[in-house]
Amino acid sequence: MNTVLEARNLSKAFGGIQAVDDFSFDLRRGEFLALIGPNGAGKTTCFNMLNGYLKPDRGSVRLQGKELVGIRPRKIWRMGVGRTFQITETFLSMTVLENVQMALISYHRRCFDLFSRATRLYRDRAEQLLELVSMQEHASRACSELAYGDLKRLELAIALAHDPVLLLMDEPTAGMAPSERVALMALTAEIVARQQVSVVFTEHDMDVVFAHAHRILVLNRGELIAEGTGSEIRENPMVQEVYLGGGAVFEAENEAASA
Amino acid sequence: MGFYFAQLLTGLANASSLFLIASGLSIIFGVTRIVNFAHGSLYMVGAYLAYTLVSAMDLGAFGFWLGVLVAAAIVGLIGLLIEMTILRRIYHAPELFQLVATFGVLLIFQDATLAIWGAQDLLGPRAPGLDGALRIMGEPIPEYDLALIAIGPLVLLGIWLLFRKTRWGVLVRAATQDREMVAALGVNQAWLFSATFVLGAFLAGLGGALQIPRETVSLQMDLSVIGEAFVIVVIGGMGSVTGAYVAAVLISVLNAFAILIFPQVSIVLPFIVMAIVLTLRPHGLFGAAGSEHGAPTEPEQPLRLMGEKGMMILFAAMAVFALSPVIVGDFTTVLLVDVMVATLFAVSLHFMMGIGGMVSFGHAAYFGIGAYAAAMMVKQLGIGMLPTIFLAPAVAGAGALFFGWFCVRLSGVYLAMLTLAAAQILWGITFQWQQFTGGDDGIVGVWPAGWASSDKVYFYLAFVCCIGGIWFLRRAAHSPFGYTLRGIRDSRTRAEAIGVDSRFHQWMGFTLAGAVAGLAGTIFAFSKGSVFPDSLGIAQSIDGLIMVLLGGIHALAGPILGAGVFVMIEDWVTRLAYWRVIFGIIILVVVLLAPDGIAGGINRLFARIRAVRKGGTA
Ligand SMILES: Nc1ncnc2c1ncn2[C@@H]1O[C@H](COP(=O)(O)OP(=O)(O)O)[C@@H](O)[C@H]1O
Ligand SMILES: [Mg+2]
Numbered sequence: 001m002n003t004v005l006e007a008r009n010l011s012k013a014f015g016g017i018q019a020v021d022d023f024s025f026d027l028r029r030g031e032f033l034a035l036i037g038p039n040g041a042g043k044t045t046c047f048n049m050l051n052g053y054l055k056p057d058r059g060s061v062r063l064q065g066k067e068l069v070g071i072r073p074r075k076i077w078r079m080g081v082g083r084t085f086q087i088t089e090t091f092l093s094m095t096v097l098e099n100v101q102m103a104l105i106s107y108h109r110r111c112f113d114l115f116s117r118a119t120r121l122y123r124d125r126a127e128q129l130l131e132l133v134s135m136q137e138h139a140s141r142a143c144s145e146l147a148y149g150d151l152k153r154l155e156l157a158i159a160l161a162h163d164p165v166l167l168l169m170d171e172p173t174a175g176m177a178p179s180e181r182v183a184l185m186a187l188t189a190e191i192v193a194r195q196q197v198s199v200v201f202t203e204h205d206m207d208v209v210f211a212h213a214h215r216i217l218v219l220n221r222g223e224l225i226a227e228g229t230g231s232e233i234r235e236n237p238m239v240q241e242v243y244l245g246g247g248a249v250f251e252a253e254n255e256a257a258s259a
Numbered sequence: 260m261g262f263y264f265a266q267l268l269t270g271l272a273n274a275s276s277l278f279l280i281a282s283g284l285s286i287i288f289g290v291t292r293i294v295n296f297a298h299g300s301l302y303m304v305g306a307y308l309a310y311t312l313v314s315a316m317d318l319g320a321f322g323f324w325l326g327v328l329v330a331a332a333i334v335g336l337i338g339l340l341i342e343m344t345i346l347r348r349i350y351h352a353p354e355l356f357q358l359v360a361t362f363g364v365l366l367i368f369q370d371a372t373l374a375i376w377g378a379q380d381l382l383g384p385r386a387p388g389l390d391g392a393l394r395i396m397g398e399p400i401p402e403y404d405l406a407l408i409a410i411g412p413l414v415l416l417g418i419w420l421l422f423r424k425t426r427w428g429v430l431v432r433a434a435t436q437d438r439e440m441v442a443a444l445g446v447n448q449a450w451l452f453s454a455t456f457v458l459g460a461f462l463a464g465l466g467g468a469l470q471i472p473r474e475t476v477s478l479q480m481d482l483s484v485i486g487e488a489f490v491i492v493v494i495g496g497m498g499s500v501t502g503a504y505v506a507a508v509l510i511s512v513l514n515a516f517a518i519l520i521f522p523q524v525s526i527v528l529p530f531i532v533m534a535i536v537l538t539l540r541p542h543g544l545f546g547a548a549g550s551e552h553g554a555p556t557e558p559e560q561p562l563r564l565m566g567e568k569g570m571m572i573l574f575a576a577m578a579v580f581a582l583s584p585v586i587v588g589d590f591t592t593v594l595l596v597d598v599m600v601a602t603l604f605a606v607s608l609h610f611m612m613g614i615g616g617m618v619s620f621g622h623a624a625y626f627g628i629g630a631y632a633a634a635m636m637v638k639q640l641g642i643g644m645l646p647t648i649f650l651a652p653a654v655a656g657a658g659a660l661f662f663g664w665f666c667v668r669l670s671g672v673y674l675a676m677l678t679l680a681a682a683q684i685l686w687g688i689t690f691q692w693q694q695f696t697g698g699d700d701g702i703v704g705v706w707p708a709g710w711a712s713s714d715k716v717y718f719y720l721a722f723v724c725c726i727g728g729i730w731f732l733r734r735a736a737h738s739p740f741g742y743t744l745r746g747i748r749d750s751r752t753r754a755e756a757i758g759v760d761s762r763f764h765q766w767m768g769f770t771l772a773g774a775v776a777g778l779a780g781t782i783f784a785f786s787k788g789s790v791f792p793d794s795l796g797i798a799q800s801i802d803g804l805i806m807v808l809l810g811g812i813h814a815l816a817g818p819i820l821g822a823g824v825f826v827m828i829e830d831w832v833t834r835l836a837y838w839r840v841i842f843g844i845i846i847l848v849v850v851l852l853a854p855d856g857i858a859g860g861i862n863r864l865f866a867r868i869r870a871v872r873k874g875g876t877a
Binding site: 158 | 560564734737740741743745749754755758759764
């Protein structure tokens with residue numbers, strides 16, 4: 001009874017392309033689950049179905065027993081699902097701290113407040129969240145001046161603002177230098193462990209995946225072809241075939257992703 | 260039966276004229292992403308030039324057509340000149356800047372035309388050989404109309420061939436679909452853009468020139484046609500020439516029949532059709548998604564709360580302002596009320612555009628509703644002044660609530676166009692609905708209550724309302740609601756991802772801005788003692804845009820500075836004969852040389868002073 005998320009028979013087609021095909025998985029509390037697969041495997045589509053951006057053609061998604069299919073993304077967010085984006089989305093005309101404050105303001109349903117000063121609301125909590133991702137010294141900087149890696153960490157702080165039970169991270173380390181990637185995922189893993197958040201993430205960098213994922217799901221052409229721990233996945237012949245054989249190619253993937 | 264067929268033919272002839280101007284506008288937008296307000300001016304100049312050329316040459320049928328073509332060619336050259344001197348510098352500016360800059364060009368054209376051809380309307384020569392009428396099914400049809408009906412599709416065919424069969428045309432189409440791609444292909448963009456603008460200008464000139472046998476040539480041609488041309492372009496889909504033709508036929512034919520049932524409808528019909536089309540198809544009939552935005556804007560700096568020092572200066576300034584009626588004469592007091600009304604209007608527009616990211620070309624609608632609601636409450640319902648000051652803005656807010664519901668479904672240029680449509684529909688209603696609004700004669704005798712009738716007392720009443728309104732919106736800008744709107748403007752995706760219903764918040768922001776604009780209109784109505792349809796006309800909307808821009812869109816103080824300076828300049832300049840030229844030039848100077856406006860200029864000045872000081876102490 002420690003299951004947070006149950007996805008059952010998820011399917012989605014775009015025209016003739018079956019982007020996701022009869023995909024099911026469970027997610028336990030505090031689990032760090034990696035969803036991997038070559039480009040176009042259907043990972044982003046899958047995420048979009050989990051948090052309501054896309055309506056699946058078939059299948060169901062249950063968060064702690066409650067059905068999510070058919071519910072709007074913002075309602076799903078309120079039910080405790082956070083998300084970071086493949087390409088960062090932040091409020092560029094605000095400071096780093098204000099970006100986090102906005103998430104808190106929305107969480108506490110204060111968006112229609114016309115008379116308070118937004119910058120004075122939930123400051124302490126926002127600062128805590130920034131500290132969690134080691135961004136406190138950037139708090140008062142304009143978001144538009146941040147380096148890409150810092151934006152990613154900011155997004156993580158924003159995603160944690162409403163104490164999510166589930167965090168969806170689509171390629172959290174895309175566009176970052178390899179050393180930064182490991183650091184960001186180590187940080188994420190640590191936060192997740194401490195706060196008992198469950199995470200599903202997609203990732204191209206296999207070093208990151210093998211270092212942190214508790215369990216790995218491999219998608220290919222929308223179908224689940226393998227599931228298991230890092231070493232199991234490494235050994236799996238099907239996976240090796242998809243990635244054109246062997247660990248060497250996992251490295252090649254890295255190069256491609258960072259290029 | 261014959262009568263209806265004749266009506267259809269008239270509609271098709273009108274469609275051809277509209278198509279000529281709209282196609283040029285659409286092509287220019289497609290490639291350069293510029294919404295060219297001066298397109299109506301090119302049309303007007305085409306008509307004037309054709310008038311002069313055809314009259315001067317007096318060479319019969321050959322002379323007429325030659326004159327028309329030469330006029331269009333000259334307009335094309337004028338277009339080249341405008342493109343190279345002005346537009347080329349603003350391709351990367353936000354939509355708003357482009358719109359206002361081309362409005363500046365429009366003003367310059369108005370005075371240049373006035374200086375060259377005079378204020379008198381000119382009755383153009385008929386087209387030799389086509390000056391009779393043909394009887395079709397018993398109804399007389401002007402031969403010239405038949406010629407026009409043929410010309411529209413011929414021009415469409417010409418453009419189609421140009422776009423399909425020439426390399427240049429292929430590039431134009433590619434640029435319309437994806438600008439980055441063309442840049443990547445290594446095409447000489449400057450040349451492509453210039454050529455596109457020349458073609459667009461040529462078509463506008465041709466449209467104007469072909470009108471001379473049908474319409475008196477006058478200085479009003481530019482503004483009267485541009486609204487409708489925008490509508491055609493938007494309905495057809497920005498950048499789509501075929502769309503422009505279909506939309507022109509749709510509007511013109513609908514109009515030809517609708518006026519049979521309801522003669523007053525022609526002013527508002529195009530805008531109603533546009534509102535319906537955009538609600539059903541947010542990118543127009545043939546438009547592509549992603550065509551709604553101009554160049555991306557640079558992110559603005561975070562807001563800062565005012566420091567103690569700033570507060571003190573502000574309070575001192577307020578105190579001086581509050582005392583001014585005691586010092587200055589009544590005439591100046593009245594002017595100061597104008598300044599306050601303009602400022603409140605500009606601040607409300609800035610709230611919507613700067614904070615809310617919804618560029619409005621029709622904000623005067625809510626100013627006008629406020630003014631008319633106040634006038635009608637006082638004159639027709641006998642409500643007192645004080646309740647009116649509360650009720651009239653609420654009516655304006657209700658109007659904004661209604662139109663806003665449609666507008667927030669769109670974004671970028673399409674949203675702007677729909678706000679314009681809303682304003683034009685309301686303008687048409689006030690203009691036509693004689694028994695309630697007085698039509699062109701407006702409503703007069705809207706005076707404040709007896710106790711507030713002296714200029715000084717009214718000044719203080721206006722002071723409380725306007726400064727109160729400005730304070731409220733500033734406060735709102737710093738509030739969670741203001742931040743939410745700015746967040747949606749920055750990234751809708753992010754806003755939705757943190758649980759914000761972006762459309763609903765924008766809708767409420769739109770309504771709030773409308774209600775405050777309505778308050779400005781209410782104060783305005785009582786201060787002038789009358790209201791006229793131009794209080795919700797295009798010019799009033801553009802005035803607001805200029806104020807915001809002049810002051811600097813990226814600063815909360817911008818609209819306040821901008822409105823003050825604007826009213827002062829206007830008060831001084833409109834006493835001169837050729838004030839439009841001066842105004843146009845001021846606008847262009849601001850847009851081209853100081854795009855961050857007065858507030859930006861002041862900021863830079865302070866930054867420099869600070870730098871110098873630092874250098875001195877170090
Ligand atoms: N909105 C869409 N319209 C059409 N096809 C899409 C759309 N989104 C994704 N696809 C297709 O679905 C497949 C899966 O895409 P995606 O989920 O983005 O893969 P991944 O994230 O694993 O790289 C791809 O073939 C992609 O082209
Ligand atoms: Mg993806």
